[in-house]
Amino acid sequence: MSSFYFTKESSPYLPTPSYYPPTAGKSIFGDMSNTDQISIKAQLRNRLNSCRLANMPAGFPFRHVHDGHGSYRLSYDSYEFREDFLTSSHDQRPRYESATISFSQPSSRSKTKYLTWRAYIPITDTYSRGSYGKSAIAHVQVDPAALKTPYGQTLMTDPLVVLRALAISLELGIVVTIQPWDGAAPTNGPTRRASKCGQSMRHMQATLRPGSIVYLATSSDGTQKTLFYVNH
Numbered sequence: 001m002s003s004f005y006f007t008k009e010s011s012p013y014l015p016t017p018s019y020y021p022p023t024a025g026k027s028i029f030g031d032m033s034n035t036d037q038i039s040i041k042a043q044l045r046n047r048l049n050s051c052r053l054a055n056m057p058a059g060f061p062f063r064h065v066h067d068g069h070g071s072y073r074l075s076y077d078s079y080e081f082r083e084d085f086l087t088s089s090h091d092q093r094p095r096y097e098s099a100t101i102s103f104s105q106p107s108s109r110s111k112t113k114y115l116t117w118r119a120y121i122p123i124t125d126t127y128s129r130g131s132y133g134k135s136a137i138a139h140v141q142v143d144p145a146a147l148k149t150p151y152g153q154t155l156m157t158d159p160l161v162v163l164r165a166l167a168i169s170l171e172l173g174i175v176v177t178i179q180p181w182d183g184a185a186p187t188n189g190p191t192r193r194a195s196k197c198g199q200s201m202r203h204m205q206a207t208l209r210p211g212s213i214v215y216l217a218t219s220s221d222g223t224q225k226t227l228f229y230v231n232h
Helices: 034-050 144-148 154-158 159-172 192-196 203-206
Strands: 063-066 074-075 080-086 094-106 114-124 132-142 177-181 213-218 224-230
Touching: 034 094, 034 114, 034 132, 034 159, 074 224, 114 159, 132 144, 132 159, 144 154, 144 177, 154 159, 154 213
Parallel strands: 132 177
Antiparallel strands: 063 074, 080 094, 094 114, 114 132, 177 213, 213 224
């Protein structure tokens, strides 16, 4: 079994999260069945892992826009796009539902310092006469300071980094935070999967160094653990 941690020498990308399959739960899609809900999540996860989002903008995790002079430039402005997924209606006829992928810059309104990518699915809003809202099912945030490290170029130009982080967030139900290591020992130690791979807390502390990038997982109750790290 390969280690859940990785270094520059092993891989610059996130490991494909084939564990923790989506589980059935209470439907948040209004009249959509749990089966269709799980199907959309599984389809989205697979597209994220394989970098096969049909409507993903060129330049992801940011995007290319027209510069007004017949060419393109890379824009760091907030944006969103939709992905369609085939599901079944109650009478078994095919139908499509959409998920939304968004990117947002830090702002005083959002009160966060992070660059943020989220995936949303539709929900029925009973308070607005049946109109549809959305619920976040994946959340990745990047400390802008990480872009100034040697790993920053990979973060800015390789779509797989954010896409696979979104896939892990979706599967585990966590917020994934990518940030430089600040020199302090991670307080909660490696995740259970990392421990099964034989990675000890002592080994992780010995390997981390200034310039390392740490991937943190934050659960719904606020508990934070280290997923893995990248050394450059």
